[in-house]
Amino acid sequence: MLPFEHIIPINKESKTAVYRQIAISVITAIRNGVLKPDYHLPGTRELSKTLGVHRKTVIAAYDELHAQDWITIIPRKYTAVSNRIPILRPQQWNPENPLFSYENNFNLPFKIIDQKIEKPHTVLLPEIVIDDGHPDVRLSPIDDLLKTYRSYTSKRHTIKNANIGTEQGTIRLRKELAQYLSETRGLNIRSENLLITHGAQMSIYLAAQLILGPGSNIIVGSPNYPAANAAFEQTGATLTEVPIDENGIDTETIELICRKKKINAVYVIPHHHYPTTVTLSAARRMKLHELSAAYSFAIIEDDYDYDYHYTSSPYLPLAGSSHQGNIIYTGSFSKILDPSLRIGFMVAPKNFIDQCTALRKIIDVGGDGYMQNALAFLIREGELKRHLKKAKKIYHQRRDFLDILLKEKLSRYISYVRPSGGMAFWIQLSSEYPVHRLLEIPQLKILRADEKLNAFRFGFASMDEKELEKTVDFLKAALDRF
Structure with missing residues (x-):
């Protein structure tokens, strides 16, 4: 008897249903030549006990494999690998091989667009997000x-x-x-x-x-x-x-x-x-x-x-x-x-x-x-014109309000020229306050910063006055700790 507990690894934390994991593993073993045509598979009770899953899960996996013509089910007798599958050359079993095909890299030649793509990782949403000049969707x-x-x-x-x-x-x-x-x-x-x-x-x-x-x-x-x-x-x-x-x-x-x-x-x-x-x-x-x-x-x-x-x-x-x-x-x-x-x-x-x-x-x-x-x-x-007229008035007020906040609370850390229009300020930090230190704060997300110029864009249009004040206070507290 083959070691099905190794041929069919189960990851209960995976988003893929367990019965689908079983079916995929059996298909992989057939493709790799480990399970040959007409090979008799364990019964549903035996396999469920071996894998530590409910019998109905194995039944669902076998039904899926049968529907796809990978296996033949003879009720109350046996379940076997379909004899319509060509004999494949066996491959050495490696427990470190990935379970799913797309966990492999694409190993054929293809163009690289970005050499610096970072591996995605799950993070908590930051408390403060400074965009680079977005409109306020609420308006x-x-x-x-x-x-x-x-x-x-x-x-x-x-x-x-x-x-x-x-x-x-x-x-x-x-x-x-x-x-x-x-x-x-x-x-x-x-x-x-x-x-x-x-x-x-x-x-x-x-x-x-x-x-x-x-x-x-x-x-x-x-x-x-x-x-x-x-x-x-x-x-x-x-x-x-x-x-x-x-x-x-x-x-x-x-x-x-x-x-x-x-x-x-x-x-x-x-x-x-x-x-x-x-x-x-x-x-x-x-x-x-x-x-x-x-x-x-x-x-x-x-x-x-x-x-x-x-x-x-x-x-x-x-x-x-x-x-x-x-x-x-x-x-x-x-x-x-x-x-x-x-x-x-x-x-x-x-x-x-x-x-x-x-x-x-x-x-x-x-x-x-x-x-x-x-x-x-x-x-x-x-x-559209009516919306622009209203939004322009509100954004104008927010620009002026942020200008006052920056002068009152951050003038010792930054320099800037108040923009005549648009939806963002370009903030230049003093040399002793490197912008990369701000980018390292988990609770803060700045969408557009330039470490070489030690500057960042502060989008103001998407924030109301309360949000602008909260953001400036957060920046002040962060810069005070530098």
Whole structure:
């Protein structure tokens, strides 16, 4: 008799049902040639006693194996390995082999995207979370959006509309968004100039794939949005970093670089650069337009939080100025409504949008048509503008309140420039207070920190005044202990 207590190890802490563990182990033994065709298996009473499980568990496992044709059951006589299975060469039994196939590594050649992936581990939710500039979902018209969504799933014509043209985005949303962007950002576009994506990151990725490749060059700010850098690096392009100062990306340095080598694209965040929150000056905006025309490079304009300005009217996007179609403009509704609502958009000439749509279909055949049409309804009915007006007022108050807290309680530890808009502060810690010490605190989670610059983003829009004060008090207590 084979040692079934070793052939069938039981892990009662596993999420996999015990009867499934038994069935998987028997299948593994058959595949490995340990259990040969026609081999008689122990009866259910005997095996349950050997494994220390209930007999009904073994019966369920045998029924599962029988249904899959791994074994033959002759009632009241015997249970045997099916004789329709080919004879397999036995393999040496190793008790250290993993129980399940996917506990093995994939040992064939494949591309490594990230060398620094950490092993996931379960941790308690931190007491304090400082995001990098999220909206307050509690203010968002999500209820209205979901109500409209549900209504669209119960009518024949809305069901049909939600399943047509989703690879580029539903025509309803593209028409409403084209009108909205024309009214609010000065973009003279039509629906065919729009691609609806799963967030702005998809737009950046698609643009990078079409513009860049091995041997090409792209200029980015330093510091910059890490996910955008990763998308550009993935193409095989060379990234050239240009300093970001109080006026945004240094266009004089860009011009010097363009004189020395071919630049294919410049990635820029004119409104509230990520992560430092600075705004690109009017002079540098005009200079960047001139350089793009002179040196024939594309501009990838990331306008992730254009809608939030508190002290004055915002500059129009670069894409809102006259140009030759060389600006790829990207934005997102995640910063307006909810980070988990992954609806972004790209604006570009039709021929570029067509190719981005073709590439997008390879990795994602289309978006959520019901959600897109529900969002189109909110835009058409003016609900989005009403929400922005209310949210902008509240976020303005929260920015000013956090500014007061920081000056009163943390001025000896930090320095910063109050942002003119957006949803986050860029906090620079004094050298004697390293940011990595904050990152080591289990009760605190900071979503965007830069250890090299000893700085972090403090998102304020998602917190009310009570939460802001609690967070600042926590930081003060932590820094006092350094």
